[in-house]
Amino acid sequence: IHTGETLFSYDPTTNTTSRVGDFFVDRGELESMVDIAIDREGRLYGGTRQAGSQGNENRIYQIDPATARCTYRFSYDDTLHGLTFLPDGRLVIAGERVSVVDPVSGTQLVEFPGANAYETSGDIVGLPDGLLYWTVRGERRPDGSFASDGMVRIDPASGVLTYLGSAAVTRIYGL
Numbered sequence: 001i002h003t004g005e006t007l008f009s010y011d012p013t014t015n016t017t018s019r020v021g022d023f024f025v026d027r028g029e030l031e032s033m034v035d036i037a038i039d040r041e042g043r044l045y046g047g048t049r050q051a052g053s054q055g056n057e058n059r060i061y062q063i064d065p066a067t068a069r070c071t072y073r074f075s076y077d078d079t080l081h082g083l084t085f086l087p088d089g090r091l092v093i094a095g096e097r098v099s100v101v102d103p104v105s106g107t108q109l110v111e112f113p114g115a116n117a118y119e120t121s122g123d124i125v126g127l128p129d130g131l132l133y134w135t136v137r138g139e140r141r142p143d144g145s146f147a148s149d150g151m152v153r154i155d156p157a158s159g160v161l162t163y164l165g166s167a168a169v170t171r172i173y174g175l
Contacts, residue, residue: 002046004032007068021068025061030070035123036063037083037091045091045103046070047080060091060106074106082123082175086156087130094124094134100156112154114161121149122173131155133164135172146170 001008007020023030023046031048038044044063058080061070078095085091091103096119100110118136126132132154138147149172151164 002033002036004034007033007036007063007065009065020065023061023063023068023070025070025072030061031059034080035083037085039085039089039091039103040087041089043103045073045083045085047076047083047093049080058095060093060103062103073104074101076101076106079120081120082125082134084124084126084132086126086132087128092124092126092132092156094120096120098124098132098134098154110156110159112156112159112161114159115152115154117161118152121146121171123175125175130157133175135167135175136163138166138170 001010006022009018009020023033031050033046034049036046044065046061046063048059050057058076060073062073063070078097080095082094090100093099098112098115099108101108121135121137124134134152136150136152138149148166148168149170150166153162153164
């Protein structure tokens with residue numbers, strides 16, 4: 001569990017949350033953490049989003065789950081909204097596009113071209129069955145607001161995207 005500044009742990013057996021600490025890097029302050037993801041080996045990764053003079057300056061960090069210390073891994077040129085892992089350990093980043101990257105080098109391995117028909121509303125999760133579930137914004141209304149968010153299923157093996165339907169709410173930020 002996290003806020004933009006602080007990492008927490010959750011114990012499901014006691015239904016309690018404990019503060020781990022504020023996110024930090026060796027050089028000091030860290031930009032606000034947008035999302036975190038945990039792979040099957042228990043490695044925790046997090047992403048930041050910050051507008052810079054050259055556009056988005058998003059960064060991916062590996063996070064020590066015991067201390068909240070963040071180790072820089074790579075920069076990313078998309079508007080980061082959600083992170084998740086595939087069962088094979090590849091990292092998925094959802095923003096204006098949905099990409100699969102190597103979590104150590106940041107090398108983009110796959111980009112789902114059909115994803116550009118949607119706009120991320122807040123998050124993406126990968127389930128053990130290997131499929132991804134992605135929250136997307138509804139249609140933009142004439143006044144600039146959005147209709148209800150929806151859910152898209154992505155099959156990473158085939159690249160097929162399937163719109164599953166409306167969530168009947170807007171601004172889904174987490175799954």
